[in-house]
Amino acid sequence: MQNTSFKALQISENTEKQYIRNIIQRQVSDLPSGEVLIKIHYSTLNYKDALSSIGNKGVTRNYPHTPGIDAAGIVEQSDSPDFKIGDEVIVTSYDLGMNTSGGLAEYIRVPARWVVPMPAGLSMREAMIFGTAGFTAGLCINALINNGLSPEKGKVLVTGSTGGVGTLSIAILKKLGFEITAVTGKPNAIEFLTKTGASEIVTREALDDQSGRPMLKSIYAGVVDTVGGNILATALKSLNYGGAAAACGLVASPELHTSVFPFILRGNTLFGIDSAECPMPLRKEIWHKLASDWKPSDLESLATEISLEDVPQKLDLILKGGALGKFLIKL
Template identity: 75%
Template sequence: MNHSFKALQIIESADKQYTRAIVQRAIADLPVGDVLIKVHYSALNYKDALSSIGNKGVTKQFPHTPGIDAAGIVAASDSPAFKVDDEVIVTSYDLGMNTSGGLAEYISVPAKWIVKLPTGLSLKEAMIHGTAGLTAGLCVNALINHGLKPEQGKVLVTGSTGGVGTLSIAILAKLGFEVVAVTGKPEAVEFLKQIGVSEIVSREALDDQSSRPLLKSIYTGVIDTVGGNILATALKSLTYGGSAAICGLVASAELHTTVLPFILRGNTLFGIDSAECPMSLRESIWQKLASDWKPTDLTILAKEITLEEVPAQLDLMLQGKAFGKTIVKL
């Protein structure tokens, strides 16, 4: 297959400046992979925004095509696990980081990165979830497996207007949980209520500066995407036997706390990784996202743009002005 395809490309100049352009690439220039996929939809994530400004912690070599999410149809396969015309999902691993990513009409990837599209999800719906939905599902799964039930009380979601936060809220609301969202964006309040939030608290309210090791018990569960003192405050506010799932560091990678929430209230802290989680767990979560955990109306969680609109949307993400999910129709 020798024809060219359209892709977003990040180009590094001699003076370490980075520009974004929509270019034509050749399929022959893609990395060698077991499966060639014609991408129908991708989704924007903060890692894509970081890659687009040359963050070497995400992408080391340029020119590069970002996009850590992709959903599409198999165009060619050397793997017995996948055949031409199979509908598939690829998220995380190295896609879009140092491997040419989903913000392009084609990707070439190892078979071990691919999940078959589960019954109950369209390719578009799979990308409304994307890495963010998979991560949210892993968080919810950890809390429920620990024993979290709707009747036990409130569940707190930090970073509620980001992709993981948005999907976490939608999944929890579908399962009957009372969800409290943390946000500093007044313009997002109506959106958060629409997707299932029952109470909204400000960032300032979750930024305790008192140095007290424990606060009033409020939340039976926490899904945290921001880290730092907001996470520390949330941990101090868990009820007895409560649990928290953490998956991000938007505010800070540091966590200053004490052991007291854990040894006096029997709390549990789960670390969530969606990049390298085992395929068996990954497939299990996708099955749940396609069935019992599927929000009633996924389309209200995301807006759809074209590849040409991606650079401007990446700027909004970097400025902290985006909320909800953005999917890209290829």
């Protein structure tokens, strides 16, 4: 098995500090140590993968490197009593694809504590249509529902709505019966967002309040925020009494300038969502929900299937903000 060769995307740094993408042949023996060797059947693309592909040291420190923070496949070797050869499994988050050889390849080897057994009701393909983005969306929605959010409480705002987390959040919320307002800066995304499940679409500018007022009109019962910055601040000021926001991203800005008024006058809550180091019991709970009651009936329509050879071009599209929905990689 150690002499088995496989196909992988490799990002390498040249002498001019440029980052080059190539599909290469690697050996299983080149993979890092770990208890579980997995043959990958499907992966997917994320913004972190795109950042890794351009040398972002906050994501990946050392090159050459194979990115890919998501993988679903079959166990080929296992030194763990929790997994046996032939098991279908999911690996997302932790250090996969960041500083550990990732899922944009035909094999990974990882610690057993990173591996989630495939829940009943979910295929490997469906697991990667969700991927880290869907898992993160699930964590956000879970936090809001546990705070008391329900469809009769009012509308839910989803920012960054054409990205992976935004798209899957809309689809899951639609399945659960919520009315959804989607925020986008892409005029060409209206049809896509409406089909996905948004009942209202507002522009990015509409959620970028510059008035300086500490509070705005109450509009939303809950918020799934993927962008941060002033859009999150505006959303917080627009929550209903007892509402909550779940923050999981910072593509607009890591800064948050607001006041305590939404929290002490309307009893609002801001949840911070981390999918990378999420404890395994909660991780399994969310995957179980995604595999059952929370699985959208039109899940397949949210993804475009591509090959590993298509990945370099799609990474550029993600970096330019031009992607709609998910890219599913069949390996």
